[in-house]
Amino acid sequence: MNLISLLLLLQVEEIKEKIENAPDSGYEIGIVIGTYLPFILLIALAYFFYYQAKKRKDRN
Numbered sequence: 001m002n003l004i005s006l007l008l009l010l011q012v013e014e015i016k017e018k019i020e021n022a023p024d025s026g027y028e029i030g031i032v033i034g035t036y037l038p039f040i041l042l043i044a045l046a047y048f049f050y051y052q053a054k055k056r057k058d059r060n
Contacts, residue, residue, distance in 0.1 A: 011035075 015035055022028045 015031065018031050019028050022031065
């Protein structure tokens with residue numbers, strides 16, 4: 001098992017524990033959004049840079 005798989009497994013377990021101990025459903029939604037939003041933003045940023053670089057390459 002590589003390091004990334006181990007870290008993802010630990011993160012999933014931590015998220016499950018937080019959701020189980022959540023006082024209400026609003027807190028659960030906040031945990032999910034706060035966990036996945038940074039990854040979604042990084043993917044969007046990477047796509048933006050890829051698109052800009054491709055567009056620049058096509059101009060030359």
